[in-house]
Amino acid sequence: MKHSRAGGPSNGSTSRGGPAGSTGSAGSNGSAGSNGSAGLPAHQAAVRRSNLALVLRHVSEHGPCSRSAVALGTGLNKTTVTSLVNELRARGLVKEAGPQYAGSVGRPGLALVLDGSRVGALGVEVNVDYLAAFATDLAGRVLIDRRLGFDATGSGPGRSLDELARVVERAVADLDRLGVRPAGITVAVPGLIDTIAGTVVTAPNLGWREVAVAERLSRAGIPADLPIGVDNDANLAALAEYTSGVAAGTADLVYLTGEVGIGGGVISGGRLLSGADGFAGEVGHVMVDPSGERCGCGRIGCWETKVGLAALERMVAPDEVPAAPFAARDPEERLAGIERLLATGDPRVEAAVAEVGRWLGLGAAMLVNLFNPRVVVLGGYFARLADRLIPVAHEELRRMSMGGADRCRFAASDLGYGAAARGAAGVVVERTLSDPMAIAYLHPPP
Structure with missing residues (x-):
């Protein structure tokens, strides 16, 4: 947010x-x-x-x-x-x-x-x-x-x-x-x-x-x-x-942070985009699926219900139990549990990450069409899973954006949480x- x-x-x-x-x-x-x-x-x-x-x-x-x-x-x-x-x-x-x-x-x-x-x-x-x-x-x-x-x-x-x-x-x-x-x-x-x-x-x-x-x-x-x-x-x-x-000095960029939810910041022409009341860029609560799940904000189908860390956890283990490897509160530890499952080649986990990548690319395509950035910087847990998320997201961006995929790239943040x-x-x-x-x-x- x-x-x-x-x-x-x-x-x-x-x-x-x-x-x-x-x-x-x-x-x-x-x-x-x-x-x-x-x-x-x-x-x-x-x-x-x-x-x-x-x-x-x-x-x-x-x-x-x-x-x-x-x-x-x-x-x-x-x-x-x-x-x-x-x-x-x-x-x-x-x-x-x-x-x-x-x-x-x-x-x-x-x-x-x-x-x-x-x-x-x-x-x-x-x-x-x-x-x-x-x-x-x-x-x-x-x-x-x-x-x-x-x-x-x-x-x-x-x-x-x-x-x-x-x-x-x-x-x-x-x-x-x-x-x-x-x-x-x-x-x-x-x-x-x-x-x-x-x-x-x-x-x-x-x-x-x-x-x-x-x-x-x-x-x-x-x-x-x-x-x-x-x-x-x-x-x-x-x-x-x-x-x-990683994109320091880029005058037009979008930053997306993957946490429990998803936040976004837009730099346009070298300035932070704010809007009349400061609400510009409320990307996590753009509706992308009218028949989707209820979001923490009370609405249905917000983008963060598809790509937030909590959404990935739900896809990996719908019936989560306390002993699950991602039960720790710290996001680094929660993500480490998912990475361990990925390393085993668990098809359910690989499918869940790919699904997040597709929704990430779809939402990014809307932002590229709106703001024409040169870079979409992925932060939070997105950066940790960037090797798996970016190829899928970029393909979706290529399919959904109005020519922006050739002029805009994804980059994984190196600033961490x-x-x-x-x-x-x-x-x-x-x-x-x-x-x-x-x-x-x-x-x-x-």
Whole structure:
């Protein structure tokens, strides 16, 4: 399932203080936001914030680079660039990496690179049968990557969020021991999300309705100055694929995650497709079989009833018993049971996987006809079974799409089940690049 009010890959979440991608506010981190604008008129503070973001993003994308190169690349004068760089260094966001020789006569300039080694980004995920945490520093160094099995559906929102809060507290403590302070948290949830309020409107596979995730986490002991955003898991996974996955940089792609259900995210023209209310791309609940089974959302014949992990399990063992090899809650363990049966050549299991592949290709054909992507990235359990699923799915895509099979390919994600948490951390990084004033000074600027 998916939902986002984000306009593009840079705006996938919101904080307690406002939109995540906003450059007009420092969010709820008042101590940090006030450091750079105190005493300045509002319009001057806004210009300062915008210029800081411009320089920081240039260094992030083009570093190592000299101050002169930053001035040339941004159109700012050298005096302004020097002042901005001093402030970014004071906030621990850029650093000097030694002299840069440009091949000309004269003293070489000192090269600037993105630092952020003391600034962290934390993404967490609550899904049907696991919780996950993923953290990086601003430069992308992975600091935390963990997942634990947890029955969120059976636990209800209260207990699930209490456990998620403990995951966050442990991650924040681990970052603190590394000398890293998180700039924010983004929570990934498989459902329709009001990203402005940080509320899950509905998450059928979790059984949640109108759950104020950001508010509950803030009451659970998460530091008050730490912005909390909430967004759909498939949106965030799609952003992770776009920035660092197997199809990174592909301007038009569709991401499909195979979990108990199925989620989808659409990148079109290099931006996350959201629609008027953020409901675009609700692919898992497109009806593909009017005489099919009832879905967790209450409707009949949704696509996820044909290709979700739960659907595959039902086909493999309609009369499932607790001793079945896929009875474990963790999706990796459940899938491992199916893989063991596949390895034995069990014809029933091979037929079930082929059936999922056919339905996967049929649904993908509709998406290819609608969005004309270059790549359909398969995540979750789809990626693990990609060798068996993709040939069948591609044949169905060739049969059902309007010529798209020759211009679009399937690719197996290499981000694993942590794609959504990784994308969630990426949103925090993006928010920091867009609003450096949200990061507190490590020391006063010169």
